[in-house]
Amino acid sequence: MKVVVLGTGYVGLVTGVCLASVGHQVTCYDIDEKKIELIRKGIVPIYEPGVETLLNSHTIRFTTTLKEEGFTEAEICIIAVPTPPNPDGSCDLTYILDAAKTIALEMRSYKLIVIKSTVPVGTAKRVQEMVETYSTVPFDIASNPEFLREGAAVSDCLTPDRIIVGVENERAKETMLALYKPFKILQERIFMMDLPSAEITKYAANAMLAARISFMNEMAGLCERVGATIHDVQRGLGADPRIGPHFLSAGVGYGGSCFPKDVQALSAMGRQVGYEMLLMEAIHSVNEMQKRVLFMKLEEYFGEALQGKVVAVWGLAFKPNTDDMREAPALRLIEELLSAGATVKAYDPIAAEKARNLITDERVVWCKDSYSAACGADAIALVTEWQEFKMIDLQRVLEGMRGKAFFDGRNVFRDTTMREKGFHYVGIGVPGLLEKKEREGEGEEEREQKICKTNC
Ligand code: NAD
Numbered sequence: 001m002k003v004v005v006l007g008t009g010y011v012g013l014v015t016g017v018c019l020a021s022v023g024h025q026v027t028c029y030d031i032d033e034k035k036i037e038l039i040r041k042g043i044v045p046i047y048e049p050g051v052e053t054l055l056n057s058h059t060i061r062f063t064t065t066l067k068e069e070g071f072t073e074a075e076i077c078i079i080a081v082p083t084p085p086n087p088d089g090s091c092d093l094t095y096i097l098d099a100a101k102t103i104a105l106e107m108r109s110y111k112l113i114v115i116k117s118t119v120p121v122g123t124a125k126r127v128q129e130m131v132e133t134y135s136t137v138p139f140d141i142a143s144n145p146e147f148l149r150e151g152a153a154v155s156d157c158l159t160p161d162r163i164i165v166g167v168e169n170e171r172a173k174e175t176m177l178a179l180y181k182p183f184k185i186l187q188e189r190i191f192m193m194d195l196p197s198a199e200i201t202k203y204a205a206n207a208m209l210a211a212r213i214s215f216m217n218e219m220a221g222l223c224e225r226v227g228a229t230i231h232d233v234q235r236g237l238g239a240d241p242r243i244g245p246h247f248l249s250a251g252v253g254y255g256g257s258c259f260p261k262d263v264q265a266l267s268a269m270g271r272q273v274g275y276e277m278l279l280m281e282a283i284h285s286v287n288e289m290q291k292r293v294l295f296m297k298l299e300e301y302f303g304e305a306l307q308g309k310v311v312a313v314w315g316l317a318f319k320p321n322t323d324d325m326r327e328a329p330a331l332r333l334i335e336e337l338l339s340a341g342a343t344v345k346a347y348d349p350i351a352a353e354k355a356r357n358l359i360t361d362e363r364v365v366w367c368k369d370s371y372s373a374a375c376g377a378d379a380i381a382l383v384t385e386w387q388e389f390k391m392i393d394l395q396r397v398l399e400g401m402r403g404k405a406f407f408d409g410r411n412v413f414r415d416t417t418m419r420e421k422g423f424h425y426v427g428i429g430v431p432g433l434l435e436k437k438e439r440e441g442e443g444e445e446e447r448e449q450k451i452c453k454t455n456c
Pocket of ligand 1: 083
């Protein structure tokens with residue numbers, strides 16, 4: 001089938017290369033000329049495993065104009081443009097409506113317009129109105145929200161666990177089934193429904209996952225205060241088949257381009273129809289608090305002496321295997337550390353370049369690896385659980401540090417192991433953290449002797 005994808009970001013580019021890889025003829029359109037220029041040269045502007053291989057092994061047209069063959073002939077137009085939050089948390093539809101207008105102005109034959117971006121209920125109707133304002137050519141609308149996870153986007157797209165499709169008529173339904181026919185998915189995993197239900201399903205999925213994270217973070221806070229251990233609670237909870245083991249890890253809160261904005265957009269959707277969504281408000285508030293939790297632990301550990309301390313921040317991306325820095329908890333932590341007068345040594349295996357564009361404070365020292373970040377540091381704050389941190393030589397890390405404090409924002413390590421190795425370990429939801437006397441003996445003299453010899 002001939003398909004045009006509007007928006008060549010995380011979702012659009014992955015969708016485009018995956019559709020091409022199963023045999024569709026794909027044109028990817030974006031308003032960002034620099035991005036299209038890069039992709040045409042075979043350079044993928046995002047970090048997403050597998051995309052570059054697919055991009056360079058299939059013929060895909062990349063364009064900044066729809067005034068060409070690829071569009072005229074296409075039967076399906078997939079919209080994958082951003083839907084950022086407005087200041088009040090509601091969803092900003094400017095990009096969606098712009099894309100709809102672009103399609104309307106250029107279309108000369110029937111199109112199925114598929115909305116893949118995450119959009120609030122009623123958006124399909126607004127897209128329909130926009131297209132009808134600028135075109136008299138027949139078209140249909142489908143809602144087909146995307147569930148891919150950054151870092152695993154290609155496999156999620158090629159072997160989806162389910163496909164949600166909102167349609168209003170048989171023609172749109174059959175066209176969507178034909179689009180997904182080459183994919184490895186059982187027929188019964190394609191869920192056909194009306195447009196509003198498809199639109200809500202996406203938000204509900206993200207809100208449910210965000211709820212589980214905030215729930216566990218709240219439990220972790222309680223565990224710390226009553227002498228329980230969140231790992232054990234997590235195991236016990238996850239063993240219940242009604243609950244299941246996924247998305248039950250406590251940490252420094254969720255970030256990224258989806259959960260934060262989608263939870264708030266659901267609240268806003270409720271407000272617009274006079275329905276207060278108390279749970280959504282609570283999920284968001286718990287997460288906002290949780291993003292501060294590592295800083296608060298550092299503050300508690302060092303007290304006023306945090307000023308002047310050197311803190312290595314391990315991991316900046318909002319989660320591993322992506323370079324996406326949107327709403328990353330590391331941003332808040334670094335900002336607070338700098339305000340408290342600490343020096344930050346930052347390291348991320350993949351997202352450092354994107355992070356540098358966002359964190360411009362000159363007091364941040366950018367490091368080439370985990371060891372050089374830890375070198376001379378009074379404390380390490382692990383924010384993103386990259387695989388390489390799990391494999392690190394902890395002895396070497398400790399030897400290079402000036403202090404011994406390790407703040408594990410993702411519970412990558414176990415408290416007993418870390419303490420045996422000589423760290424002052426602080427996890428999330430693990431009790432008995434830092435007895436004052438545990439820290440004694442780590443005098444200034446001893447610290448002064450450990451001078452970093454590694455260049456960052
Ligand atoms: P992105 O910011 O990575 O990419 C969006 C692209 O759209 C950009 O390249 C931008 O230049 C382009 N664009 C903007 N306006 C345009 C227009 N009028 N015409 C053509 N291109 C235009 O965004 P993303 O992360 O891919 O997210 C896109 C949508 O998918 C959002 O609604 C998001 O909530 C949803 N989503 C994202 C993910 C994810 O993991 N990133 C997962 C599921 C759903």
